[in-house]
Structures are given as C-alpha cells and as structure tokens.
Amino acid sequence: MSEAQATMTPPAVCWVRVALDVPLPGPFDYRSEAPVTVGLRVIVPFGRRKLIGVVVDNPAEPSYDPKQIRPIEEVLDDLPPFDEGWLRLARFAADYYQRPLGEVMLPTLPPPLRKPTAYQGKRSAGGPVARLDGRKRKAARAPAAADEPPALNDAQRTAVDTIGALDGFKPVLLHGVTGSGKTEVYLRTAEKVLAAGRQVLLMVPEINLTPQLEGALRARLEALVGPDGLAVMHSGLSDGERLQAWTRAQRGQARMLLGTRMSVFAPLGELGLIVVDEEHDASYKQQDGLRYSARDLAVWRAHDLDIPVVLGSATPSLETWQHAERGRYLRLGLPARARASSLPSMRLVDTRRLQMKHGMSPQLLEAIGQRLERKEQSLIFLNRRGYSPVLHCQSCAWVSNCPRCTAFTVLHRNEGRGHRLQCHHCGYQAPVPRACPECGDQDLAPMGRGTQRVEEHLAELFPGARILRIDADSTRKKGSAEALFASVHAGEVDILVGTQMVAKGHDFARLGLVGVLNADSMLFAHDFRAPERLFAQLMQVAGRAGRHQGNGEVLIQTGYPEQPVYQALLRHDYAGFARHALHERESTGLPPFVYQALLTAEARELKVAQEFLERARVLPEGEWAADFPGLDAIMLYDPVPLRVVRVANIERAQLLVESGSRPALQAFLASWSHHLPYLANEARVRWQLEVDPLEI
Ligand code: ADP
Ligand code: ZN
Ligand code: ZN
DSSP states (O other): OOHHHHHHSOOOOEEEEEEOSSSSSOOEEEEESSOOOTTOEEEEEETTEEEEEEEEEOOSSOSSOGGGOOBOOEEEOSSOOOOHHHHHHHHHHHHHTTOOHHHHHGGGSOGGGGOGGGGSSGGGTTHHHHHHHHSOOOOOOOOOOOOOOOOOOHHHHHHHHHHHTOOSOEEEEEEEOTTSOHHHHHHHHHHHHHHTTOEEEEEOSOGGGOHHHHHHHHHHHHHHHOTTSEEEEOTTSOHHHHHHHHHHHHTTOOOEEEESGGGGGOOOTTEEEEEEETTTOGGGBOOSSSOOBHHHHHHHHHHHHTOEEEEEESSOOHHHHHHHHTTSSEEEEEOSOSSSOOOOEEEEEEGGGOOOBTTBOHHHHHHHHHHHHTTOEEEEEOSOOSSBSEEEESSSOOBOBOSSSSSBOEEEEETTTEEEEEOTTTOOEEEOOSSOTTTOOSOEEEESOOHHHHHHHHHHHOTTSOEEEESTTTTOSTTHHHHHHHHHHTTOOSEEEESGGGTSSOOOTTEEEEEEOOHHHHHTSSSTTHHHHHHHHHHHHHTTTTTTTOOOEEEEEESOTTSHHHHHHHTTOHHHHHHHHHHHHHHHTOTTSSEEEEEEEEESSHHHHHHHHHHHHHGGGTTTGGGOTTGGGEEEOOOEEEEEEEETTEEEEEEEEEESOHHHHHHHHHHHHHHHHHHHHHHTOEEEEEESOSOO
16 A cells, blocks of 8 residues: 555554464454455564465454554555455365465465565565566467367267356266367367356366367467467466466456466456366375365365366266266266277286286287387386386395385486485485395395386387387476477387376377286275276276277286276276276265265374374363264274385374264364364374375
8 A cells, every 4th residue: 555545544443354374273363544455465464574464354343452463564456356256265175174264375376476575675676466567578479270170079069068058057077088079178168158258267187298288278269368368377387487377367367277286276256167177187186285176176166156167087086976976967978089089999918827028918019019010109007117116135035125214215227327226205315235235145136117127128129119218207307298298299209108197188199009017006005096096097098099090909917807997997888887886985985975084193103193193083072072063973983004104204193084974074173173283282293184085
C-alpha cells in the first residue's frame, strides 16, 4: 500500500488473519489500518523473522490478546489475490491431509513468491514479478507445424460428444487401451472448453518424458489461445520459469496449463475442465511434505467448481474402477487402437525349464534377432538400474551392505571410472573392494542383473546392433533424456534397454518387440498393491510395441505363468484383472473397501519409534477418550518396523489406521493429529501422518 493511501484512510485497527508456512496450527493474527483483501500475500514479522503469508480472513475480533498482535509490514499486490476457489482447495487439502493451512498453501507457490528477501533492498526492484515483467520477453517459439487432426473414430467421437455435453461436475473415466488415441479426445474436449472462454488443466505424470505432448498441444492449440496461452509447470523448471507460468495462470493469460502433480494447485480462476492423464500413475502422489494425491485433489477441485474432470488410463487404479463400477464415475471406453494396428500379441515365456543366457531366454534372443533383421526396434524392460543389485563373496556368505541402511549396496558401472557400490536409499558410495572384507577371498561376483549389465550382455550377443540404455543414471544431466529419446525416434537405436522411464507414454514408431526381464520380482513385492502395479506397468510397456505398423510382440519371462495377473495380461483383459483383484480386496478387507492412514515414526533406535507409536495407539483409550467418539469404527494396528528399517542411520516404524467409513477416519485423524505433536515431543521422534497411503 502506498503512503498516500494510508494517510487518507482514517486510522483504525483491523485484524487480518494470515496463513504462514510454520509447523504450528495457525493461521496467525496481525493488525493493519485497513482491511486487506483475502487472497493477497503480505509480509509479516514472525518471531525475529519476516515471512510471506496469505491473507485468509479479516475477522471482527482477534483470536488472542490484541496487545500481542503485531502490524503487517507490507501488502504485496504484484499479483491479483488468490480467488475463493483456490483458497477452498487449500483449505480442503489442509483438512483432509491433517496439516496446518499455511504449511499446505505456501509451499504450492513458486519459491520467489514466498521469499521476503525477494522484496527487500534496492536490488529487488519491486519484487520478482515486476522483474519478470521488466525482463525482455523470450521470443515465442514458432508453432510446430500442425498436422491435420485425424478424423475421430466412432469411440473417440462418442467420448468427445459425451464429455462435451456434460453440464457441471461429473468424473469421467476414459478407459482406452494403449494407443487408442486418448490424447486426441483430450485435445478435442479442451478445444471446446477453451473456445467457450474457460481455462483447461491437463495433468500428466512426468512431463520431461513427454515432450511430444507439449509439441502436440502447441501445434493444435496455439491458434486458439495464442503463443502465451499455453503454460507448462513441473519440477524441472527454474524458479524463474515456474514463476512465469504461475503468474500467467493467476492473471488468466495462460488458458491451457500442462503440468505434473504440482499443477493441481495452480491458480486458475476460470477453470472449465481438468484432465488427468494416466490417472493410475503413482507419481501423482507426493511422497514428502504434504503427501497429497493430485488425482484425488483434481476430482475434489472439479467437484468444488462444478466442472467435468476426465481421468484417462489403459489400466485405471482400482479405486477409480470401483467408482465406475458403482456408477459414480461415467465410464467411456476406447477399446481399439486408433491407427490401423492391432494390440501386440502377448507371450509368457516359462523360464523354469529353460537354459537362459545372461537372464534372457532363447525365445527372447531369437525374437530380438528377427526384429534386427527387419530393421525394427526392440525394447528390453527391466525395472532395476545399475550393474547388479548386490556383490557377493563366492567362498563365504559376505554380501555388499550399506553401513547406514538395512539394504544392499548396488554395483554400478560408472562411465570411465570403473565400478562403484552405491546405496539407492541414502546415496552412500564406496569403491568395490579388491577382496572379500570377511575372508579375504578375491572371488567377488555380481549377483543378479541391472540395466547396465543387460546392456553389456546384449552388446556381446548382438555385436552389430546399436544399443541404448535409458534409466535414471543415463539421464542425469538436464536435457539428456530428451536427447536419448530423440535418438530412438530418429531410428538411431536398434535395442533399447530401460527401466519404467521408457514404459510411459512414448509413441515409438519403429518399435516392434518388448521383452520383460524381471517381472516376478515386482509380483512378489510386499505391498498388497504389487499385482495392480505390475499389471499397469506391463500393460504400459507392452503398449510401446507395434504402435504404428502393428505386428507388435511382447515376451514376458516368468517362473509363475499361472498367476492371474499374467493370465489377464495374456488376454489384454484389464476388466478381468480388476474383477479378480477387487474381489480379493473385498474379501480381505483392503482398499478401496476400507480407508487407511499411516503414522510413521523415525528415531535413532527402532525401540523409541515403536514406543511412540504404541503410545499413540493407546492414546484414544486413555484420559483423552472423550476426544475420540466413534472409536469403534476405527481399527488401529500394532506398530511394526518398516521393511527397510534403517535408512541413513535412522530407524523407522509405522502404525496403520483403518476404517470402513471415510468420515469416521477423518474425524478420528483430526483429534489424533492434534495430540500427536505433544507425544512426539516427549518421545523425541520425528513423525508424519499420511492419509490414503499408496505403499504400506
Ligand atoms: P494413447 O494415449 O491412448 O495411448 P495416443 O493418443 O498416443 O494413444 O494415440 C496413438 C496414436 O494414434 C498417435 O500416433 C495418434 O496420433 C494416433 N491417432 C489418434 N487418434 C487417431 C485417429 N482418429 N485416426 C488415426 N490416428 C489416430
Ligand atoms: Zn568371503
Ligand atoms: Zn544406505
């Protein structure tokens, strides 16, 4: 506020309630001479610090002694105030995930908008947003040459028409097999909404891996929304780029926002449609800080704004499928591939009776050879990076362990620097010992294989072939993933070896064969969601085969071909798999038939973490019992150590809370999370409460 304005308003005291990113319940009251518009950011003193917060209320009375209430230092009006819809979303997320409002709200903002230092001193020149405007505009990228949009097939047409005719909130499950042209449905639906003057949010799991999509959006929508009308938001952006996207969204300049899970919190005052592509994907779940599900929040936001939301997937989450089965979500199907190509044929290779070569069956090697002859590409999929998952001594029982974690160290081949041992949990690294640390024997051998070792073996087996590996190690440098994928698209690669990074979204024109190496290890993971995840992952990676010419083939190596998940995969039968899996979940009382929350505790010693959890477990039956009505609807399990108990010398345990009723669980968690900080302080443990955990 300028000084002139301040002197014109009669001196009065107004109370302003501000959400701040501090680990205390809040929000906090401040004084000001005039009311401050709800949704504006302010700089306020907090203890000895200055913080940026968001105004959430102008209450008539303060909630504590007025003498202790300090004045606001500065009202920031470099952006329009957050609108009511945005504030409601933040409030809902805070309530639902049991966190203070400010701890939810502030971290959603790009860092420059929540740093008071960005507004202080001469060099700040009016703050980061003003500097952004002052900066010379990057010349808008020339629009990519727009291909003629394809004529929709019948299933796509029905989907576009049905979604287009929706009036208000309705979640739509767009269940389309891989390559069925879901993107085209999103684009046509978005065009209608944009043409009607509303904004569109299109969410994808990992944007860096799908530059194709951004290109397609630009080519198709730029004419409609202008070169600045499309914004992109993801964690790979610099602070400045993120600020620019955010600012454009909040000012309504961005009409179409493409983003990863963080974009669910983008300020879009004229939102008319949300699309969540690959809605089952685990990367919609934030795994630290506020552990939210961007998919679930997207559905809530659409409900709150009374607009349609489209959830697209070839392998929907069982939660979403169950909603569709019960008629809460409208299910639209794209049962066939959009191009004149059939789904790939699936084969299970029973590895129990086979002579394997470096973990690869004769069938797989023969199939790779055939594709090489036909100048087609093959993808070897294996969800394990590094050279081998563990090093072991052939004379004694020594295996390479991380000294800081209850986990093996993984053998890695580092370009030019020989091998090293790395811990995937804490980042610990060590040189490979020359001899066994236990018995001195020099016969140390890698056990099992990761992508690097498979790459090496393939080079031996197919000396003429051009082999490329794509995983987190080969794509560490910024831009390297794009470059590697581009070389696959350009046909410079014959055999691609990769982790789940290659499974997602890509439309490789020449890829004919997919071979899956260690599927069983995913099947027998401890989590009850393991089969669901395996099915989704294998369908997705299989979906890379034969997308353009047809004639695609998928070979899955397994020692358990009779498992229902493999049998369903053989038939491309998601519905059959879901029926079986939901039946099992229902009879064993697992989600989506119950609702869960997970309390995790960390301490130097497991015992301390477990004792805290045990006290938390019995708390509702003790002197605070009156705070917990309806406790009989809640099941509190015994505290147990995590599967990997120790990570970076911290030991972890968890306690599962369950209920058949979501409101009952929410009510319980609200009281419980109120008491937990006191218990945790006494016990000196770190803790976190996760609602709807994906991994248990
Ligand atoms: P999905 O996301 O469902 O796996 P995509 O949207 O990537 O599938 O579409 C697969 C391929 O089919 C793409 O190359 C796309 O351009 C093409 N395609 C989509 N719709 C049609 C159509 N109606 N006619 C012809 N080709 C289409
Ligand atoms: Zn030894
Ligand atoms: Zn470690």
